[in-house]
Amino acid sequence: MYLLVLGIVLLLLKYLGIEPLADWSWWWMLTPFVLAVVWWSWADSSGYTKRKAMEQEAEKMQERRDRTKSALDSNYKRKK
Incomplete structure (x- = not known):
């Protein structure tokens, strides 16, 4: 959940053009979402x-x- 909130905040800050995030690559903005998917897949497969x-x-x-x-x-x- 925290990763999703972080990802949404990063996307919002990039969209609004807040420096220094406006200059970052889009890959950095999408990283929290990828990590959330990895976490959920691990949590489900491990039985957590x-x-x-x-x-x-x-x-x-x-x-x-x-x-x-x-x-x-x-x-x-x-x-x-």
């Missing part, structure tokens, strides 16, 4: 993306369990 998604799901499940347990505990204490 899936692993992060599974970690987020496990964290959400644990939060739900904790909320349910605390709710059950509070109900048990009230009934005494």
